[in-house]
Amino acid sequence: MVSWKHKFLSISFLLFFLSCLYRVDSTSRDSDVLIRVKNAAISDPNGRLKNWVPSSADAPCNWTGVACNSNHSVISIDIGSMGLSGPFPSGFCLARTLQNLTISDNCFSGTISSESLSLCSQLHHLNISSNEFVGKMPDFSPDFLNLRILDFTANNFSGDIPESFGRLPALQVLKLYGNFLDGVIPEFLCNLTELTNFELAYNPFKPGRLPLAIGNLKKLENLWLPFANLVGEIPVSIGGLVSLKNLDLSSNSLSGNIPDTIGQLRSVVQIELYENQLSGQLPETLGNLTSLLKFDASQNNLTGPLPDQLAKLPLLSLNLNDNRLQGKVPAILAANPNLLQLKLFNNSFSGELPEELGLNSDLNDFDVSTNKFSGPLPPTLCHRKNLRRLITFNNRFSGNLPESLGDCTSLAYVRIFDNCFSDTLPAPFWSLPELYFLELANNRFEGVIPSTISGASRLTALLLSDNKFYGELPPQICSLLQLVDLDLRKNHFSGELPPCVTALSNLQKLELQENVFSGKFPSNLSSWRSLTELNLSNNQFSGEIPSELGDLPVLTYLDLSDNSFSGEIPSELSKMKLNKFNFSNNELKGRVPAGLNRQFYVNSLLGNPNLCSPDLEQLHPCRKTRAVSIYLVATLSTLTLLLVAPLFWFYKSKLCSNGTISKRSYQITKFQRVGFGFNEEDIFSSLTDENLIGTGGSGRVYRVKLKSGQMVAVKKLWGGYRIPETEAVFRSEVETLGSARHRNIVKLLFSCIGEDFMVLVYEYMANGSLGDVLHGDGGGGLGDWRRRSMIAVGAAQGLAYLHHYCVPAIVHRDVKSNNILLDEEFRPRVADFGLAKALRREVGESGGFMSRVAGSYGYIAPEYGYTLKVTEKSDVYSFGVVLMELVTGKRPNDPSFCENKGLVKWVAEAALSVSPQPESDGSSRDLGQLAQIIDPKINPSTYDVEEIRNVVEIALLCTATFPMNRPSMRKVVELLKDQPVPHQK
Structure with a gap:
């Protein structure tokens, strides 16, 4: 009789044998499925799936990206970020036990049909984000009973959200952001009662309301809907989201009051409502949100006082700028132990700030500018030595600056101008080691600048105008080697300037007007290669004007009026490219140099009794030379003319025969001073292949050296008047640049029109275009982030000038890195205005020129594709692309991107790579792995990650899908300037 033990062993062996057979069969089947799909549908140029071969009994469980259960059945395929391409690999779902399919961050493309998707009904997790899928999103069949995570983020899906998306009973995570969905956010999504994460941001939806039944989603923790074109009021049902931690409805067009029911979100940590049209008062029920760490309702139309209840919350960040709030700031706000950021600027708050504000918190960012605050600043603002930004301008603050700020060693950025502060500054304040921007203008401060200012070695801007400072400038001010802007006008400074001030090689603006400075102005100005503006007016300077001023390459504004300068005006000043100069009311004498002897400049020369001119009636005529001299000069001139004229016509006919300039009659129009030795014939003769430096769509560009040594760039347009579009390019350049006067x-310089040619002559940019330098080998001198940052600010200033200071406003229409030129110091100039248009002429204009594509591939704003309209916001979008180029070093359509993925999408995906869920410290979402997108050519010692992070944020704002969500160029300049100045570590 067989014992029970033998029976048990036999049965166990049989079960083990059968399970092995099943396992071998299951493993073999899954291997076949995966290899078949890989070979038939997936392109793997980097060989990331090269180990997908049936080499062992463990295959495919040991393959890259594959995970199995205990039965060796495939349950997960995660092949994200492997550079793969092909259609949607629905065949993977034939592996019957597959639960997770992740193909994110690849180059998969094409449409996804509902039929192919139906093969995957057993999935729990489907992630196809950051690919190139197009068309309408597929329908989900009723068999998708277990799908918990659905991520279609950052593709090119368009159209409506299918109704079947509302019939996924187990769905917990729905991510559709960063597509081109253009329906509305449908009500049926509120049927997904298991949902915890709901992200539909950054889609061009039609204007629509937030679904009224949104409160049904009781388990929802993250509602992320910025840039979703939401309109109307926030529904009262929002209070039903009792599990919500992050509420982000920013950058929409929501209106009406914030509902009282928002006070029912007891779990909420972060509320973002900025950039909407909300009105009314802040609800007092906000005081119920005891977990709230960050509240931002800035840039709305909110009114009324700040509720005491809000001030009691454990907020890390409170941002209510750009509203119409008024009244006093609650004193209880000072008791908040968590507050890191307080921004109340651009409101109508009044009264004094709470006396102990900052005493109990680690406040680091404080901005209450443009309100009606009065009284002193709280002495405890920097109590814990964490305050970095102090901004109070445009208020009525008075009294002394608190002594405690002199010990605030963390302070880096101070703007407290346009107030009523008085008395002297705390002595240690002048030497704060982190301070890089100090603006105290238009107050009543007094006292001297102490020698200890050398301790503030990071200062780039020292702006003290309209105060009562006095005394001599200490030589230690020359230790501020990073100084870019020094503005001391309208004070009582006296004495001579320290000679070493000319060693400040980064200085761009020096404004000393309306003081009592005296003595000679320092010479040896060779280090001032960056100086663009020098104003010494209304002082007591004496001595001769330094001739070295004429050698400053970018000086465009020079005012020496109302002083006691003497001697002759140096002839070297004639070669300067000044937009404005003023030498009036001095003691100058002698003949006005030829380059300044013009009626246009006469008012800038008056008040110098001993100046003379042979042509300007307002000045004394210069004494005539003796008759013999006149006779000799006349004789020599006649002989020269007789000898040169035949040579001139012979030379010109030679030019015609060579095809350079084919007609003798042409018209010259000068717009700027070119310099001595200028002769248009010299330019024409230099348009040879040896001097060719570039060829573009409208003509060829040559480098030409004038007899004076000045270098110019000459563009000879194709075909002249025979090609209408060429004529339009010529006229656009002339009309735009003929009157433009901006350093960026x-x-x-001049234009020349002949019967069959058109020539434009510009200042020469020694370093070529930003695009050529940026994308050339080795980075071309752009390894220093500070230099790239300078280029970004300068180019933004140039565009802001066109948009906001030209009348009518001018749209460039072709902003790109190749149209930003760099001089010998890498200072930028916006160029190539062949497509530029004044806005007043855009309305109703038609014709061949308007039919041309406005812009260059990779830089064109998305709305152009369906409206064919170009506005200032189109330029803003293109500039955002340029900012991304500066950060990444990649071209807008770099070959490393997928076929339909450009730089904008690549950077946006990197920025969105981390969940927008607030961190435990209340900080907002991270920008992803910046190290992956920062140009490796940039020296890491020249930047902080935070500096580049800020620029990426600005670039993302500029490249928003909807034009209305992009900032103006003037705002872009402010944002770029407000970033911490890059510094050497």
């Missing part, structure tokens, strides 16, 4: 706009 390329200067048009």
Whole structure:
């Protein structure tokens, strides 16, 4: 009789044998499925799936990206970020036990049909984000009973959200952001009662309301809907989201009051409502949100006082700028132990700030500018030595600056101008080691600048105008080697300037007007290669004007009026490219140099009794030379003319025969001073292949050296008047640049029109275009982030000038890195205005020129594709692309991107790579792995990650899908300037 033990062993062996057979069969089947799909549908140029071969009994469980259960059945395929391409690999779902399919961050493309998707009904997790899928999103069949995570983020899906998306009973995570969905956010999504994460941001939806039944989603923890074109009021049902931690409805067009029911979100940590049209008062029920760490309702139309209840919350960040709030700030706000950021600027708050504000918190960012605050600043603002930004301008603050700020060693950025502060500054305040921007203008401060200012070695801007400072400038001010802007006008400074001030090689603006400075102005100015503006007016300077001023390459504004300068005006000043100069009311004498002897400049020369001119009636005529001299000069001139004229016509006919300039009659129009030795014939003769430096769609560009040594760039347009579009390009350049005067706009020196040619002559940019330098080998001198940052600010200033200071406003229409030129110091000039248009002429204009594509591939704003309209916001979008180029070093359509993925999408995906869920410290979402997108050519010692992070944020704002969500160029300049100045570590 067989014992029970033998029976048990036999049965166990049989079960083990059968399970092995099943396992071998299951493993073999899954291997076949995966290899068949890989070979038939997936392109793997980097060989990331090269180990997908049936080499062992463990295959495919040991393959890259594959995970199995205990039975060796495939349950997960995660092949994200492997550079793969092909259609949607629905065949993977034939592996019957597959639960997770992740193909994110690849180059998969094409449409996804509902039929192919139906093969995957057993999935729990489907992630196809950051690919190139197009068309309408597929329908889900009723068999998708277990799908918990659905991520279609950052593709090119369009159209409506299918109704079947509302019939996924187990769905917990729905991510559709960063597509081109253009329906509305449907009500049926509120049927997904298991949902915890709901992200539909950054889609061009039609204007629509937030679903009224949104409160049904009781388990929802993250509602992320910025840039979703939401309109109307926030529904009262929002209070039903009792599990919500992050509420982000920013950058929409929501209106009406914030509902009282928002106070029912007891779990909420972060509320983002900025950039909407909300009105009314802040609800007092906000005081119920005891977990709230960050509240931002800035840039709305909110009114009324700040509720005491809000001030009691454990907030890390409170941002209510750009509203119409009024009244006093609650004193209880000072008791908040968590507050890191307080921004109340651009409101109508009044009264005094709470006396102990900052005493109990680690406040680091404080901005209450443009309100009606009065009284002193709280002495405890920097109590814990964490305050970095102090901004209070445009208020009525008075009294002394608190002594405690002198010990605030963390302070880096101070703007407290336009107030009523008085008395002297705390002595240690002048030497704060982190301070890089100090603006105290238009107050009543007094006292001297102490020698200890050398301790503030990071200062880039020292702006003290309209105060009562006095005394001599200490030589230690020359230790501020990073100084870019020094503005001391309208004070009582006296004495001579320290000679070493000319060693400040980064200085761009020096404004000393309306003081009592005296003595000679320092010479040896060779280090001032960056100086663009020098104003010494209304002082007591004496001595001769330094001739070295004429050698400053970018000086465009020079005012020496109302002083006691003497001697002759140096002839070297004639070669300067000044937009404005003023030498009036001095003691100058002698003949006005030829380059300044013009009626246009006469008012800038008056008040110098001993100046003379042979042509300007307002000045004394210069004494005539003796008759013999006149006779000799006349004789020599006649002989010269007789000898040169035949040579001139012979030379010109030679030019015609060579095809350079084919007609003798042409018209010259000068717009800027070119310099001595200028002769248009010299330019024409230099348009040879040896001097060719570039060829573009409208003509060829040559480098030409004038007899004076000045270098110019000459563009000879194709075909002349025989090609209407060429004529339009010529006229656009002339009309735009002929009157433009800005240091960041390329200067048009003169134009020349003949019967069959058109020539434009510009100032020469030694370093070529930003695009050529940026994308050339080795980075071309752009390894220093500070230099790239300078280029970004300068180019933004040039565009802001066109948009906001030209009348009518000018749209460039072709902003790109190749149209930003760099001089010998890498200072930028916006160039190539062949497509530029004044806005007043855009309305109703038609014709061949308007039919041309406005812009260059990779830089064109998305709305152009369906409206064919170009506005200032189109330029803003293109500039955002340029910012991304500066950060990444990649071209807008770099070959490393997928076929339909450009730089904008690549950077946006990197920025969105981390969940927008607030961190435990209340900080907002991270920008992803910046190290993966920062140009490796940039020296890491020249930047902080935070600096580049800020620029990426600005670039993302500029490239928003909807034009209305992009900032103006003037705002872009402010944002770029407000970033911490890059510094050497």
